[in-house]
Amino acid sequence: MTLPASPDSPRPALMPLDDALTQLLGFAVPLTEMESVSTFDADGRVLAQDLVSALQVPPHDNSSMDGYAVRCADVAQALHASGPAAGALTVSQRIAAGAAGLPLAPMSAARIFTGAPIPLGADAVVMQEDCEVLPGAGGPGSSAVRIKSVPAPGQWIRRAGEDVTQGAVVLLKGELLTPASLGLAASIGINVVPVRRRPRVALFSTGDELVMPGDVAPQQMKPGAIYNSNRFFLRALLLRLGCEVTDLGIVPDRLDATVAALQSAALNHDLILSSGGVSVGEEDHIKPAVQSLGQLDLWQIAIKPGKPFAYGRVQNAHFIGLPGNPVSSFVTFLLLVRPFLRQLLGSTQVASKSIAVQAHFTWARADKRREFLRVRRNAHGGLDLFANQSSGVLTSAVWGDGLVDNPPGQTIAFGDEVRFIPFSELLG
Template sequence: MRPPMKPLKPLDEALADLLGHAVPLAGADTVTTFDADGRVLAQECSSVLHVPPQDNSSMDGYAVRCADVTASGAELPVSQRIAAGSAGAPLQPGTAARIFTGAPVPEGADAVLMQEDCEALDGLEEGRVRINAVPRPGQWIRRAGEDITRGAVVLQAGTRLTPAELGLAASIGLHQLQVARRPRVALFSTGDELVMPGDVPPEQMRPGAIYNSNRFFLRAMLLRLGCEVTDFGIVPDRRDATIDALRQAGAAHDLILTSGGVSVGEEDHIKPAVQALGTLDLWQIAMKPGKPFAYGQIPREKGSAHFMGLPGNPVSSFLTFALLVRPFVLRLQGVQDVAPQSIAVRADFTWPKADKRREFLRVRHNAMGGLDLFNNQSSGVLTSAAWGDGVVDNPAGQTIEPGDTVQFIAFSELLS
């Protein structure tokens, strides 16, 4: 008699269990700010200066004292010319200073007029100027520290750096950054049915053989997360071969990621192989697609390597990676906020049959601002992921009618 099946594990519970094992990796790298895109800060960054460092003009125009321009048409002599990168003299009462965007506002000036509101008399920039508008105090002046004040923490440790953060770091003078070291990940697939593209042309494929698509998108997703990936290729469906691959991978990697072989069939050797070397939890997760998932640890000389086994069906593998492996890998690098953001969007489709599992339906936006559903939601139809721009996170037991509001998670959230 078969033992009773364990209840399906809720996705949120599985993720919480995983993140409980995701201790940030020891060690850090020093990289130039130029080369830090996508890396995770290992220590906070504080500013030792104001940004901007002094009051400066946000327009090309003329710096004046408001007291000298009480009516439109006032004429003032131009006493100096101040370009960005230079410092002017204090502004004498009754005069104007020709000033350019980014140039420091001279002492005594309390407003800047854009050049469109001014007229250089006799066509001379440093002769006299007619002011055709009445300025307000502070007009077109960017104040010192308006963006960043001296001593402020600009970037927190655990921040995943984007181009905007790189510019911010550069603006406070940081040419190098301390970042979390890259997770080292070993990747391999299992299955005698798998063939690599290029090894066998389509017309010579043996019966039952399929091309290994999972290996390509999993490697790409790992690289996007900043990992160093070692590709161990396709491991034969033999227990000894699987044990050898796991032992080699565990010796020099932080995480071993496999695709396929985590079910309970006679040719699924991942479970006994991992158990022969270390520990394994085999979960049946209440999500569709992507029910089978495995987490374990393989001891090595110092510490242990994490192990994660994904289902073999490509969409199942794709989504379990996005929803479980991605947050885990980010947490290894010190990122705290690892949850993808969902937004409320109108469904322009029908989903009449509720499922007992939480479903992730492949959809894409249409021209009317709603979501269309891919016509085949099978876990083996990778076309749905290429066609779509995200998924609907549909709760268990929930049907969908046109016009219903659903929760949409963009692939840009899941793949970044």
């Protein structure tokens, strides 16, 4: 049995966040299994192979406007005519999208619609707003159109292959599939895409004080009891990242119960994720339970909120332990678990991006740890600070739309530029 350190023993230095993240990503060996899913259902999945186009897009020169396909030289010749026929061309055919037109007859125009193929011989499209229709001018039952000026060659024509060339890699292995990329895949005829299989994650909370909403009415809560909020946002975050989640519920604050939960979860999951019990109190059993079954590689990070953080292995499964305080759990998930899971999926989009934004607040309480402050953009383009930055105030994460990444020992004056990480960068 490991004895607690004496009060006089020096505490080990907390690991900087960047070092912890580097180590964590090193442990996240990408999953090798893949599966094929409908392009309709692949949003948010990670591509397992390059997608190569078997055709060019668009497949042929086509019109980007409703109007008239013409030969520029014919328009110039027509404009030199005198009298009512000046600038007029006979409308020789009508070409809708999905139809193929005939070669363009000399001194004529083809009525054409957006997406329709450009007829052979035409070298420009004149939009209909710049034309004047002359009914019957081309003879009985026909019409003509007056073009007011000579168009530029290539005007309003989308060239074949200008979007995608045949043989081009349109989406790279490791890309996170988005609605736009699914549309691109469909545009080259792909109805099924190869993706990494979903990570299997076992989720549980520890704490005898935890109660599930719906099990006990607010007015019947015992002293010291709290509703389990972490379980709800952690499950939602895991699902957003494309995980298959097994919810193991609330584990009692007992070493034997914690060991049993870890043993069960390790059998058929890639990752075991817990919240609570990762500190060093007498009722915190995660550390000894993990060490009895496997190993701990990371323990406590120099960030605020979120110092109590653990990574290790339980048999063949990864283990990550998050703090019990809701904001600490939320922030450490975004900063550490999210990139870990992206790496596990073989994604090339692991790191989140920060931008420089002016602080419209002051922060005089510099901390020795790297801080992540809950903020919200205001109408003036700056950042407002949530008044209460406690790790237990989950309303700060709802009110805010991102985090200020504040270095250790750093105060912030009104107007300073700070590093802002929008939640939109972290929640998908």
